[in-house]
Amino acid sequence: MVKHHPDTNTLLEFAASALPAAQSVVVSTHLQFCSECRQRLSQLESLGATMFEDAEPVDINPSLFDNVLARLDEVQEDRAANDANASPMSWTVKQIRKGNLDELQWKKVTRSLRIADLGDIDGAAEFSLYHIAEGGRIPQHNHSGTEMTLVLQGGFSDETGSYHAGDFITREAGDIHAPTALPGGDCICLAVLESPLRFTHWHHRWLSPLLQLRAG
Amino acid sequence: MVDKQGEGARGQPATSAWSVPTGRRTDEWSQCVVRIAEHRDRAAFAKFFSHFAPLIKAFALSGSSLSAAHADELVQEVMLKVWQKAAGFNPEKAAASTWVYTIARNCRTDMFRRLQKFDTQLEAEDIGFELEGDEPTMALHASRGAVRVRELMSDLPQDQAQILAKVYMEGKSHSETAAELGLPLGTVKSRVRLAIQKLQVFMDAGWEE
Secondary structure (H helix, E strand, O other): OOOOOOOHHHHHHHHOOOOOHHHHHHHHHHHHHOHHHHHHHHHHHHHHHHHHHOOOOOOOOHHHHHHHHHHOOOOOOOOHHHHHHOOHHHHHHHHHHHOOHHHOOOEEEEOOEEEEEOOOOOOEEEEEEEEEOOOOEOOOEEOOOOEEEEEEEOEEEEOOEEEEOOOEEEEOOOOEEOOEEOOOOOEEEEEEEEOHHHHOOHHHHHHOHHHHHHHO | OHHHHHHOOOOOOOOOOOOOOOOOOOOHHHHHHHHHHHHOOHHHHHHHHHHHHHHHHHHHHHHHOOOHHHHHHHHHHHHHHHHHHHHHOOOOOOOHHHHHHHHHHHHHHHHHHHHHOOOOOOOHHHHOOOOOOOOOOOOOOOHHHHHHHHHHHHOOOHHHHHHHHHHHHHOOOHHHHHHHHOOOHHHHHHHHHHHHHHOOOOOOOOOOO
C-alpha cells in the first residue's frame, strides 16, 4: 500500500501539464503504483476540463475546418512503429515504466551504491536512478533544490521514516538525510533534483528574460 | 477508495459533485465521439468541431502563450487527434469534454516544447498518464455534478479563481504564477489548496499534504 503521495499542488500542476518534464516522469511513474492518485488526477483533469469548457469561445476561420477535413484520411503516424526514431529520453522513460532497469547504464559509486544517470531533461539538475544494496547507506547529504524521489523497488529509511515501493517523497532544499536500504532486498529509487532554473521554465524563458534574473 | 465511496461512508454521494460512474454516458458530445469512432461519421465530427474548435483556440490563446497562427495549428492538430483517437475514447471513464481537454493540453505542451527547441525530446504522451483497464474513476460524471462544480467555482474568491485559471488555462507552474502575480510562492500554493478543498475534489480523508 502506497503511503506517501505527491501533494495537491504537485498533482494539480501535473494535471495541468504545468510541471517540468523530469518531475512529470516521477509523478506519472508514481501513478502506476497508486490508484488513489489516479483517482485524484482524473478529478483534477475534470476540473481543468470544466474551465476549458467555460472559456470564452474564439472565432474560427471556416477554412480551418476544410483544412482538417482534407487531412482526415491521412495515414495516422503510428507511434509504436516509430520506436526506432524515439528520442533517447523517450526510450529511457519507457524502460523505467516497464521496469527494464537493467537496460540502463549503471555506474558503481560505492560498494553498496550504483547510480544510473538518465541524462539531461528540462526541470532537472540531476535525473537519476539509485540502486542501494540491501542494508547499504547513502552518505549524508543535503540538496541545493527540491528533490522528488520515488521508490521503485525495495525500500529505504532515513531520519523521517521508512519508505516502500510506490512511495513518493519530496525533500526541500537544505533537508539533510542519509537513506539506508531496508532489509529484505535491494532498493531502487528514481530521483529528480530540480534545476536551479526551474523557476524560469518555458514561458518565462520566452516571455520575460528579466524574470530569470530575479530567479537567480 | 472506490469502495469507500460505494459504502456512502463519506457524506452524501447523491449530492456530491463527484460521483462514481453509473453507466454509459449519454451526453451529446460523448455520443458524437462514439459515432466518430464507430461510423467515421463526418457530420458528428463537424458538430464536435463547431463546438470545441473555438474552445481549443481560446485555450491556445490563454495568457497570450501562442500566436494566432500557432493557435490555429493547435486547433487542427487537436481535431485530427480527435478523429484518429476516437476509438480509444471510453464514455464510461470520462466525459468527452475532459477527453478533448487532455488532448488539447498535451498538444499544447508538445507545441511549447517544439517552439522552445528543448534538447530533451519527450512528448506529452511519454510523460502523461492514461487510465487503463477497467478501473472505475470518480471523474466528474453526472451533468448534475458538473453544474455543482460550476457553482462552486463561481463562488471561489477571485484571488483563488485567478490562480486556478493561470495554472489550468495557461499551463503555468505555481512558480511562474507567483512571479507573474508578484506573490510569494507559498501564497500561490495555499490558495490552490484552499480552492481545491472548496471544490470538494478530495473526498478521501487521510490525504497527506
